[in-house]
Amino acid sequence: MTTEPLSSLPSPVAHDDAHWMALALAEARLAAEAGEVPVGAVLVRDGRLIASGRNTPVAQHDPSAHAEINALRAGAAALGNYRLDGCELFVTLEPCAMCSGAMLHSRLARVVYGAADPKTGAAGSVLDLFAEPRLNHHTRVQGGVLAQECAGVLQAFFQQRRSAARAQAEPLRDDALRTPSERFDALLAYGFAPHYVQDLPSQHGWRMHYVDEGAGDDAACCICLHGPGEWGYFFRHLVGAPGLRTLVPDLIGFGKSDKPKRETPHRLEWHRDVLLEWLHRVRPGSTPMALVHSNAGSGLAALLMAAAPERFAAALAAPEGGERIGDAWRAPFPDRGYEAALRALGPIATSSGPSPEQARTFVLQVRNAMGYSNA
């Protein structure tokens, strides 16, 4: 290969590293749009763009189709030479061992990368192939150019992928509705972390919400069972009481759980089966718990007790009438489409839950009924 002295070439526009890295970033964004991990690269010689490349392993079914390899291949083809003397490669992420090896084989003059890769980086993070004098006589390395932007594209990609995976894991069935979470935002005293279960055999894919507080102190545990027309909000002043783990499910069709559009699933026996499978999941041990219920929930509580008497040490009706509930009973049901459970099992509740004072006394009662001392 003949080399011309630089002075005989038409003088190129001077570009700094950030300029080329911005072009590599544009390639990375194209990769993200195609569903590939967003890494991009450009090959430059004498201030001129020779080739560009981006990650394509998924599209090409090719584990070696990294951005750098694609750019090196395209560059070598464009130059008609597998040796890329005098070329610089700009890549948004620190190259891996494979790509670093290919760069050494191509006798690249310089590699410039954006973000460091603590997991697979072979230009200093995990190992440094370029610093190995037995391998490398040609390629200089520089990192950290537009590092934040380069890392940001990757972070955004993986974040989006995680939330997509979450949404996929909890899809809403076509024959159900999910109450918008804003409907619950204004409710007082119900800021408990939501928990969901969706894969129990009896559940048929309808997501069930529950509250689980006080798990760190599992000495005494109670399940709080609301009745038709109510939801877990009934028990809000019991939740988080010291010395008591409170499990508060919203029956499917109620509260923050999914709302099947048809009435047919809503038999109390079906709700009982879902609850038993759920209890087995959230509290697999054999220590009996207390079964706390509202007056409206007494029928379902009796079904549970009959089906699994060994699971419950006591059944107790929670005090009522201590505090007006009002709008909270309507919150789960934005319109009639959500109300199949009400049509099947009975109208929206008018009951009032225990007041904070009633709840305090009642918690002691629950612990007593299970043989725990309140000293």
Ligand SMILES: [Zn+2]
């Ligand atoms: Zn690579």
